[in-house]
Amino acid sequence: QVQLVESGGGLVQAGDSPRLSCAASRLTVSDYVMGWFRQAPGKEREFVAAISWSGGRTVYADSVKGRFTISRDNAKNTVYLQMNSLKFEDTAVYYCAASSARIVGDTRWNRYDYWGQGTQVTVSL
Numbered sequence: 001q002v003q004l005v006e007s008g009g010g011l012v013q014a015g016d017s018p019r020l021s022c023a024a025s026r027l028t029v030s031d032y033v034m035g036w037f038r039q040a041p042g043k044e045r046e047f048v049a050a051i052s053w054s055g056g057r058t059v060y061a062d063s064v065k066g067r068f069t070i071s072r073d074n075a076k077n078t079v080y081l082q083m084n085s086l087k088f089e090d091t092a093v094y095y096c097a098a099s100s101a102r103i104v105g106d107t108r109w110n111r112y113d114y115w116g117q118g119t120q121v122t123v124s125l
Contacts, residue, residue, distance in 0.1 A: 002027045002114045004096045009119030014088055016123075020081040022096030022116060029072055030055075033099040034079040036070060037109055038092035039118075047107035048094070049081060057104050064090075086123045093118040 004027070008020040020036070035050035049070040050059045058070055069082040079096060097112035 002098075004098065004114055004116035006094060006096050006116045006119040009094060009121045011122045011124060012086055014086055014123055014125050016086050017082070017084040018086070018121070020083065020094055020096075020119060020121070022079040022081075024077050024079070024098070027077075027098055027114060028074075029077050029079055029098070030074040031100075032113075033102055033104045034070075034072060035097045035099065035107075035112060036079075036081045037095045037097060037112075038090075038121075039095070040089075040092040043092075045095070045109050047109065050099075050104050050107065051079065052104040053102055059104050059107065061107075083121075086121075088123050088125055091121060091123045093120050 003025045005023045036048040037045050039045040051070045067085045072079045095118045096116040098114040099112040
């Protein structure tokens with residue numbers, strides 16, 4: 001079965017720059033739009049970033065634009081989310097997801113077919 005496994009989360013300080021990884025198995029990331037979502041306690045799951053199947057186009061939520069960067073390494077079948085200048089409000093569980101729809105600009109979570117289990121990112125002041 002398809003697996004997306006996130007890693008790289010944990011307790012970090014405001015201003016830190018951790019990188020999340022999403023390793024895929026039984027799924028070739030270059031065949032999918034890959035995205036990152038996050039969910040904070042008591043809030044709905046929200047879109048963070050996505051990268052097209054070719055890697056040529058990226059889309060970001062306004063709240064992270066200029067601070068986060070999504071990328072992919074097709075040779076490693078892995079997607080990354082570089083997070084810079086973290087803020088307290090970035091605290092959430094971060095999920096990796098894959099969409100077969102190939103519409104990178106569609107940020108709705110229900111357009112994604114496969115999901116990872118999530119990794120917690122907690123930003124301390």
